[in-house]
Amino acid sequence: MVKKYRIGVIKGDGIGPEIVDAAIQVLNTLGINADYIELNAGYEYYKKSGKPFDNELFDIAKKLDAILKGPLYTPPHEKEFKSINVLIRKELELYANVRPFKSFKGFSLREFNFVVIRENMEDLYVGIEGMFNGMAIALKIITSEGSRRVIEYAFKYAKKHGFRKVTVVHKANILKVTDGLFREVFFEEAKKHPEIVADEIIVDTAAYTMVKNPEKFEVLVTPNLYGDILTDLAAAIVGSLGLCGSAQIGKYTAVFEPVHGVALDIAGKGVTNPIGEIESAKLMLYYLHEKFNDNYLFEKAMLLDKAIHTVVENWRILTPDLGGLYKTIDVVKAFEKALAINT
Amino acid sequence: MVKKYRIGVIKGDGIGPEIVDAAIQVLNTLGINADYIELNAGYEYYKKSGKPFDNELFDIAKKLDAILKGPLYTPPHEKEFKSINVLIRKELELYANVRPFKSFKGFSLREFNFVVIRENMEDLYVGIEGMFNGMAIALKIITSEGSRRVIEYAFKYAKKHGFRKVTVVHKANILKVTDGLFREVFFEEAKKHPEIVADEIIVDTAAYTMVKNPEKFEVLVTPNLYGDILTDLAAAIVGSLGLCGSAQIGKYTAVFEPVHGVALDIAGKGVTNPIGEIESAKLMLYYLHEKFNDNYLFEKAMLLDKAIHTVVENWRILTPDLGGLYKTIDVVKAFEKALAINT
Ligand SMILES: CC(C)[C@H](C(=O)O)[C@@H](O)C(=O)O
Ligand SMILES: CC(C)[C@H](C(=O)O)[C@@H](O)C(=O)O
16 A cells, blocks of 8 residues: 655745645645645745744644755845745754756756755854944854764765765865865765765865866765855756755755745746746655655656656756746646656 | 166066066166166065065155056965065055956957956955854955045046946945945946046956956956956966056055066066066056156056067067966067057
8 A cells, every 4th residue: 555645745835835836736736645734934924924824833843754845035135034945954953965966958058967965054054143343253164973963964865876086075275174074074074985986075165166167077975054055056067957856854854945046036927937846846756666665656757757847958848937838737737748748 | 868767676486586577677678767666575585584575665665656567465374474465555545456358359258348456455355364153254354434535536537538338347246335336336436437437347247248248348346356357267367467567556655566466477488478467567657657647658657558569469578377488588579579669
């Protein structure tokens, strides 16, 4: 009998609800056996309810098999409203943010296939900031446990996915203690994986290389903030943020979300590109397959991967952000057709 | 009578001496009336002399009209050896790091012309780091004075160079106090320049936009670390780090250096690309023209700018890093020819 999965759903702000609905429709078309449990969080929810998220959200979330999530909005000018994304990462201990970047024919200028694995809880994201003696000070915190957890994950990920090199990104020429620690832990862990090449690159050179020679990269592992900047950059190299999904791997569960933001300007118009969320749903299927040793889901993930390439590269059923004239609903229908061919 | 300038020269590590010599030869060809005073600093000097720089370096430097500098090496694995670049910025109060990025025909994929003005002394570069309770902690420090100084400079720069927009880069959605302060000071200063459009962009979106739509940018002003990453990225968009120069504007004097590093692998082989250093020399001529109201130098800077485009875009006298077969000496000779045509 097929296991029935319990998937949490955070629809999010802006275009979030549209793309999460689209992704769930595609999962239904694929025949995924799941209950979807909606969890409330976000800036829009906050404006309606006065609280940024449901009280029991984290208790419930921890017991779910996985969570499919849309983007959440953090207004830069509202000083009291802290990022819910960051809070979710902290509460659910989502220590590894995994963002695969593979070129799409007709979008990317070069051919490449690399994965950025970003430490997801420490660094300047710890949220310790204040004014002291007239200076604004924020703490950048790196621990060896936090570093080890994500670095270990990166080496295991590389092996499982057939990569032969893991590269640590840092700025240890300047930040000798903090980034120095991340770098040290990396080379310690590397010794346990002699079959994988361990390399290092300074963050500014990483940005340069990502544009000039992205094919040189395989798995990159990086402190939080560099990962934030480099993954937006990587999405640009792919051709669009709208094509990229991510997995946030945690202690209790995992959260899958697109790399892009809330795109308030096009929300509700039916023209949103759901591919980033569908990519994230694909990563969720891989994750559930591994976690529950469910080979049926592995096959489904493969089918979905193939369908994404069919719809985007071959049929070019593209929304306006990708230069197309199609609507979100057309993309969802294209997936029905693409999946019908193969299933 | 023409003023005779007193120019400090820090040749630097790796390819530094080759490119600084090349730039000085080009300045001589241009007929710049200057004394060049060599100042010792760098990792190679440290290995010979036991000290990272001459004792009187900063006292002398402060009195010079400008300093032409090559790259300096900071080994990431030597914990005691701190970055001399950062020290020079601090001692000479080089508060604004100005890096212009203009597309080169035949190298850049798009046409653009923007300038990144990077705060150059604060942020994570203050060098306050240590281990506390088993955690590695570094301080990110932003002050309103430090921010105001570089932001004021950015607005003035925009006006002087005919730009109509200045954009502040930040991550104030996460770093509400530190980047929040930088952002606040920016919008305060913006009020004093109503004729300039004041815009803002989150650093990850800035990285994305720089690849996708660099033509949208005019002047960007940014905290130190984002500037470090974004300028390497910008150099990749131009087509090569080897084509980019920078000006570091300070309280006492200014320092001109290429954006690229020491390229230890090709040092001493005579194939180094001197264009980044020659670009920096051009920025130095502009600076001296402004500082001393010397219109003769303005003309010289214009001639040099034209010669750079002639040599690189039209004649394509390119070193191997740019796909050419020429040597450093050939590039210098090409400048002699190009400048002979116009002077
Ligand atoms: C929305 C924001 C808090 C987030 C981050 O900075 O991590 C986003 O940019 C991301 O990359 O997931
Ligand atoms: C060499 C290094 C200290 C320097 C920096 O990080 O600022 C360099 O990358 C730069 O951009 O000037």
